[in-house]
Amino acid sequence: xxxxxNRRNFIGLSxxxxxxxxxxxxxxxxxxxxxxxxxxxxxxxxxxxxxxxxRESLPKLKDAVAWLAKRELPFxxxxxxxxxxxxxxxxxxxxxxxxxGHPVRHLLGNHDYTVSDAEKAGVLAKMGLSxxxxxxxxxxxxxxxxxxxxxxxxxxxxxxxxDQAGEAxxxxxxxxxxxxxxxxxGGISPEQLAWLDKELADADAAKQPVIVCxxxxxxPEDTHVVWNREEILTVLDKHPCVRAFFNGHNHAGxxxxx
Numbered sequence: 335x336x337x338x339x340n341r342r343n344f345i346g347l348s349x350x351x352x353x354x355x356x357x358x359x360x361x362x363x364x365x366x367x368x369x370x371x372x373x374x375x376x377x378x379x380x381x382x383x384x385x386x387x388x389r390e391s392l393p394k395l396k397d398a399v400a401w402l403a404k405r406e407l408p409f410x411x412x413x414x415x416x417x418x419x420x421x422x423x424x425x426x427x428x429x430x431x432x433x434x435g436h437p438v439r440h441l442l443g444n445h446d447y448t449v450s451d452a453e454k455a456g457v458l459a460k461m462g463l464s465x466x467x468x469x470x471x472x473x474x475x476x477x478x479x480x481x482x483x484x485x486x487x488x489x490x491x492x493x494x495x496x497d498q499a500g501e502a503x504x505x506x507x508x509x510x511x512x513x514x515x516x517x518x519x520g521g522i523s524p525e526q527l528a529w530l531d532k533e534l535a536d537a538d539a540a541k542q543p544v545i546v547c548x549x550x551x552x553x554p555e556d557t558h559v560v561w562n563r564e565e566i567l568t569v570l571d572k573h574p575c576v577r578a579f580f581n582g583h584n585h586a587g588x589x590x591x592x
Contacts (some may be wrong), residue, residue: 338471339518341468348582367473370402370410370434373582375551377447378426388418390427399433399449408472408562409436414443414549414583421449424460443481443549443582444518451491457577467526469533476537476575478530480548482560486520514559518583521561527569542573551581551588558584 377391402410412431417423431438440461447454458466466481482491487504490496500520506516522530530546537544550560552567559565570576 354512359541363570367475368405368407369472370405370407370436371413371580372398372402372410373413374415374443374585375416375427376418377592378385378420379426380419380424383426386418388451392430394500395427395430396433399430403433403435407436408432410438411477411547411580413442413547413580414441415445415582416440416443417448418445421450421453421456421460428460439477439479441481441484441547441549442466444483444486444520447486447488453492454489465530465578467522471542474542476533476542476544478544478546479529480522480523480546480566481526481552482548483520484526485521487517489520507561512561513555513557514561514563516557519558519561522566527562527565530566531569531572534569534575538573542575543577544573546570546576547580549581550583552579553590553592554588556584 370452372395375391375395376386376388377395378388380388382388392560399492416427423487430439440463442463446457446461449457466484467479469476469478471477485496485500485503487497487500490500503521506517534544536542548560550559551558552563552570555563570579
C-alpha cells in the first residue's frame with residue numbers, strides 16, 4: 335500500500351508533526367510520542383531553476399518553524415538537504431531553527447555537501463554534529479540516524495580514498511544498470527551496517543521500539559534510493575523492534591507499508 339505526497343505539497347505545508355503509536359485512555363487515543371519533521375529545505379541565494387525556487391525556502395521554513403513551535407513538541411527531526419549549495423547558505427538557514435524552541439536532531443543530505451572540497455570537512459560541525467551517524471532515545475523510543483552519504487561521489491574531496499570508493503561503487507552500479515546508479519545517491523559502509531545491526535539488536539533485547547532515519551529512501555526502488563538498500567533492508571528485516579523508516583531526498587514522495 336502506498337500513498338503519495340509530492341515535495342511541492344509538503345513544502346506548502348512546510349512541516350509535519352508525527353505521532354508514534356496510541357494508547358486508549360478515557361475513550362481517547364493519545365500518542366505515545368509526537369515530534370516534528372523537516373526535510374529538503376534546499377535554500378540557496380540563487381535564481382530559480384525550473385520548479386525549484388531556492389530563495390522561497392526561507393519564508394516557507396519560517397512558516398514551518400512557527401507552526402511546529404505552537405505544538406510544544408519535544409524535538410524535530412531534520413532529514414537532510416538544509417541547503418542546496420554554497421557553505422554560506424547555512425548561515426541564512428540555521429538561525430531560523432532556533433525559533434522552534436526545542437532541539438533539532440539533524441542528519442545530512444547530498445546537497446549539504448555541495449560546497450567546495452576545502453569546506454566539506456566543516457559541514458558536520460556547522461550542523462552541530464559530532465558524528466555522521468548516531469542514535470538517541472526519547473520517551474522509550476530509539477531513533478537511529480543513518481549517514482547514507484558515507485559512500486558517495488560528493489561527500490569527500492576529489493581524489494581522496496572516500497571519493498575513489500564512491501566513484502568505484504557508482505561505476506559498478508552503472509555497469510549493472512541499477513536504477514539507483516545516480517551521482518546524487520549514496521550508501522553506507524560495512525562498518526556502519528554492523529553498527530546499525532548492533533543498535534537494533536540492543537533494542538530487540540530491551541523490547542524498545544525503533545525508528546530508523548536516513549536522507550535517501552529504501553523503497554520504492556527508483557532513481558533515488560540508497561545504493562546498498564538491499565543490505566540495509568536485510569538488517570532491518572531481522573529486527574522486530576523496527577517500526578518505521580523515515581527519509582527525505584525523493585521529492586515526488588512515497589509511503590510504502592511492508
